[in-house]
Amino acid sequence: MFVEELAEIRKCEDKADEIKKQSKADARKKIEDAEAEAVKIIEAAETKAKDILDSETDIGQEESQRKYDASMEMSKKEAQGLIEKAKANEDKAVGLITERIVNICGNN
Template structure:
Protein backbone atom coordinates (compact mmCIF):
# COMPACT_ATOMS: atom_id res chain seq x y z
CA UNK A 1 0.00 0.00 0.00
CA UNK A 2 2.84 2.37 0.85
CA UNK A 3 4.47 1.52 -2.47
CA UNK A 4 1.22 2.27 -4.30
CA UNK A 5 0.94 5.65 -2.62
CA UNK A 6 4.57 6.45 -3.43
CA UNK A 7 3.89 5.41 -6.99
CA UNK A 8 0.83 7.71 -7.15
CA UNK A 9 2.84 10.57 -5.64
CA UNK A 10 5.60 10.00 -8.19
CA UNK A 11 3.01 9.87 -10.95
CA UNK A 12 1.49 13.16 -9.74
CA UNK A 13 4.92 14.77 -9.53
CA UNK A 14 5.68 13.62 -13.08
CA UNK A 15 2.36 15.05 -14.30
CA UNK A 16 3.07 18.31 -12.49
CA UNK A 17 6.54 18.48 -14.05
CA UNK A 18 5.07 17.82 -17.49
CA UNK A 19 2.46 20.53 -16.93
CA UNK A 20 5.23 22.98 -15.89
CA UNK A 21 7.33 22.10 -18.96
CA UNK A 22 4.33 22.40 -21.26
CA UNK A 23 3.37 25.73 -19.69
CA UNK A 24 6.93 27.02 -20.06
CA UNK A 25 7.10 25.89 -23.69
CA UNK A 26 3.72 27.48 -24.35
CA UNK A 27 4.81 30.75 -22.72
CA UNK A 28 8.02 30.79 -24.79
CA UNK A 29 5.97 30.28 -27.96
CA UNK A 30 3.54 33.01 -26.87
CA UNK A 31 6.40 35.41 -26.22
CA UNK A 32 7.97 34.62 -29.60
CA UNK A 33 4.62 35.11 -31.32
CA UNK A 34 4.09 38.40 -29.48
CA UNK A 35 7.57 39.60 -30.48
CA UNK A 36 6.93 38.64 -34.10
CA UNK A 37 3.58 40.45 -34.03
CA UNK A 38 5.21 43.49 -32.44
CA UNK A 39 7.90 43.54 -35.14
CA UNK A 40 5.24 43.28 -37.82
CA UNK A 41 3.28 46.16 -36.27
CA UNK A 42 6.45 48.26 -36.02
CA UNK A 43 7.33 47.58 -39.66
CA UNK A 44 3.81 48.50 -40.77
CA UNK A 45 3.91 51.67 -38.67
CA UNK A 46 7.30 52.64 -40.10
CA UNK A 47 6.04 51.99 -43.62
CA UNK A 48 2.90 54.07 -43.03
CA UNK A 49 5.01 56.80 -41.46
CA UNK A 50 7.32 56.85 -44.48
CA UNK A 51 4.31 56.99 -46.83
CA UNK A 52 2.79 59.86 -44.86
CA UNK A 53 6.14 61.65 -44.79
CA UNK A 54 6.63 61.26 -48.54
CA UNK A 55 3.05 62.34 -49.16
CA UNK A 56 3.57 65.41 -47.00
CA UNK A 57 6.73 66.32 -48.85
CA UNK A 58 5.02 65.84 -52.22
CA UNK A 59 2.08 67.96 -51.09
CA UNK A 60 4.43 70.66 -49.80
CA UNK A 61 6.36 70.69 -53.06
CA UNK A 62 3.13 70.89 -55.04
CA UNK A 63 1.82 73.79 -52.95
CA UNK A 64 5.20 75.52 -53.15
CA UNK A 65 5.20 75.18 -56.94
CA UNK A 66 1.67 76.63 -57.14
CA UNK A 67 2.63 79.55 -54.88
CA UNK A 68 5.78 80.17 -56.91
CA UNK A 69 3.89 80.14 -60.21
CA UNK A 70 1.20 82.44 -58.81
CA UNK A 71 3.87 84.85 -57.54
CA UNK A 72 5.62 84.87 -60.93
CA UNK A 73 2.31 85.55 -62.69
CA UNK A 74 1.43 88.41 -60.30
CA UNK A 75 4.87 89.94 -60.79
CA UNK A 76 4.59 89.61 -64.58
CA UNK A 77 1.20 91.35 -64.53
CA UNK A 78 2.53 94.13 -62.30
CA UNK A 79 5.49 94.63 -64.64
CA UNK A 80 3.15 94.86 -67.63
CA UNK A 81 0.93 97.35 -65.79
CA UNK A 82 3.92 99.50 -64.88
CA UNK A 83 5.17 99.33 -68.45
CA UNK A 84 1.76 100.38 -69.80
CA UNK A 85 1.53 103.14 -67.21
CA UNK A 86 4.97 104.45 -68.22
CA UNK A 87 4.26 104.51 -71.99
CA UNK A 88 2.58 107.94 -71.99
CA UNK A 89 5.68 109.42 -70.32
CA UNK A 90 8.04 107.84 -72.86
CA UNK A 91 7.63 110.58 -75.45
CA UNK A 92 8.15 113.32 -72.83
CA UNK A 93 11.27 111.55 -71.57
CA UNK A 94 12.70 111.17 -75.08
CA UNK A 95 11.98 114.83 -75.86
CA UNK A 96 13.54 115.99 -72.57
CA UNK A 97 16.68 113.89 -73.06
CA UNK A 98 17.00 114.99 -76.68
CA UNK A 99 16.67 118.65 -75.69
CA UNK A 100 19.37 118.30 -73.02
CA UNK A 101 21.74 116.53 -75.41
CA UNK A 102 21.17 119.18 -78.07
CA UNK A 103 21.63 121.95 -75.51
CA UNK A 104 24.85 120.44 -74.11
CA UNK A 105 26.23 119.76 -77.59
CA UNK A 106 25.12 123.18 -78.78
CA UNK A 107 26.85 124.92 -75.89
CA UNK A 108 30.19 123.29 -76.77
Protein backbone atom coordinates in the same frame (compact mmCIF):
# COMPACT_ATOMS: atom_id res chain seq x y z
CA MET B 1 0.45 0.21 0.15
CA PHE B 2 3.03 2.79 1.18
CA VAL B 3 5.08 1.90 -1.90
CA GLU B 4 2.01 2.34 -4.08
CA GLU B 5 1.28 5.74 -2.54
CA LEU B 6 4.90 6.73 -2.97
CA ALA B 7 4.75 5.63 -6.60
CA GLU B 8 1.53 7.61 -7.05
CA ILE B 9 3.17 10.70 -5.47
CA ARG B 10 6.18 10.29 -7.75
CA LYS B 11 3.85 9.93 -10.74
CA CYS B 12 2.00 13.13 -9.72
CA GLU B 13 5.30 14.99 -9.27
CA ASP B 14 6.48 13.83 -12.68
CA LYS B 15 3.19 14.93 -14.18
CA ALA B 16 3.51 18.31 -12.42
CA ASP B 17 7.06 18.70 -13.79
CA GLU B 18 5.81 17.85 -17.27
CA ILE B 19 2.99 20.39 -16.93
CA LYS B 20 5.53 23.04 -15.80
CA LYS B 21 7.80 22.26 -18.77
CA GLN B 22 4.87 22.38 -21.17
CA SER B 23 3.64 25.63 -19.62
CA LYS B 24 7.10 27.20 -19.99
CA ALA B 25 7.29 26.00 -23.60
CA ASP B 26 3.80 27.36 -24.28
CA ALA B 27 4.72 30.68 -22.65
CA ARG B 28 7.91 30.94 -24.74
CA LYS B 29 5.93 30.18 -27.89
CA LYS B 30 3.32 32.79 -27.02
CA ILE B 31 6.05 35.35 -26.32
CA GLU B 32 7.76 34.54 -29.64
CA ASP B 33 4.44 34.80 -31.46
CA ALA B 34 3.65 38.09 -29.72
CA GLU B 35 7.09 39.48 -30.60
CA ALA B 36 6.66 38.41 -34.23
CA GLU B 37 3.22 40.03 -34.31
CA ALA B 38 4.67 43.18 -32.73
CA VAL B 39 7.34 43.32 -35.45
CA LYS B 40 4.63 43.01 -38.12
CA ILE B 41 2.57 45.76 -36.48
CA ILE B 42 5.61 48.03 -36.20
CA GLU B 43 6.57 47.41 -39.83
CA ALA B 44 3.01 48.11 -40.95
CA ALA B 45 2.94 51.30 -38.88
CA GLU B 46 6.28 52.43 -40.31
CA THR B 47 5.06 51.74 -43.84
CA LYS B 48 1.84 53.63 -43.19
CA ALA B 49 3.76 56.53 -41.63
CA LYS B 50 6.08 56.66 -44.66
CA ASP B 51 3.10 56.61 -47.02
CA ILE B 52 1.47 59.45 -45.08
CA LEU B 53 4.73 61.41 -45.05
CA ASP B 54 5.19 60.90 -48.79
CA SER B 55 1.60 61.94 -49.45
CA GLU B 56 1.84 65.04 -47.27
CA THR B 57 5.20 65.91 -48.83
CA ASP B 58 3.66 65.64 -52.30
CA ILE B 59 0.74 67.83 -51.22
CA GLY B 60 3.15 70.37 -49.74
CA GLN B 61 5.29 70.42 -52.87
CA GLU B 62 2.23 70.87 -55.09
CA GLU B 63 0.99 73.73 -52.91
CA SER B 64 4.44 75.32 -52.90
CA GLN B 65 4.61 75.04 -56.69
CA ARG B 66 1.17 76.64 -57.07
CA LYS B 67 2.17 79.51 -54.77
CA TYR B 68 5.48 79.90 -56.60
CA ASP B 69 3.73 79.94 -59.98
CA ALA B 70 1.18 82.50 -58.73
CA SER B 71 3.95 84.67 -57.28
CA MET B 72 5.94 84.49 -60.52
CA GLU B 73 2.84 85.38 -62.55
CA MET B 74 2.14 88.35 -60.30
CA SER B 75 5.78 89.47 -60.54
CA LYS B 76 5.68 89.17 -64.34
CA LYS B 77 2.52 91.30 -64.44
CA GLU B 78 4.09 93.90 -62.16
CA ALA B 79 7.24 93.92 -64.29
CA GLN B 80 5.16 94.27 -67.45
CA GLY B 81 3.27 97.17 -65.85
CA LEU B 82 6.55 98.89 -64.99
CA ILE B 83 7.80 98.34 -68.54
CA GLU B 84 4.62 99.85 -69.96
CA LYS B 85 4.90 102.86 -67.64
CA ALA B 86 8.53 103.28 -68.62
CA LYS B 87 7.65 103.06 -72.32
CA ALA B 88 4.95 105.66 -71.84
CA ASN B 89 7.55 108.03 -70.39
CA GLU B 90 10.28 107.02 -72.82
CA ASP B 91 9.30 109.47 -75.56
CA LYS B 92 9.03 112.30 -73.04
CA ALA B 93 12.45 111.41 -71.54
CA VAL B 94 14.06 111.21 -74.99
CA GLY B 95 12.56 114.58 -75.86
CA LEU B 96 13.86 116.19 -72.65
CA ILE B 97 17.33 114.73 -73.13
CA THR B 98 17.39 115.81 -76.78
CA GLU B 99 16.24 119.29 -75.81
CA ARG B 100 19.00 119.62 -73.22
CA ILE B 101 21.64 118.37 -75.63
CA VAL B 102 20.43 120.79 -78.28
CA ASN B 103 20.33 123.65 -75.77
CA ILE B 104 23.81 122.84 -74.47
CA CYS B 105 25.24 122.43 -77.97
CA GLY B 106 23.32 125.43 -79.24
CA ASN B 107 24.64 127.68 -76.48
CA ASN B 108 28.26 126.88 -77.26
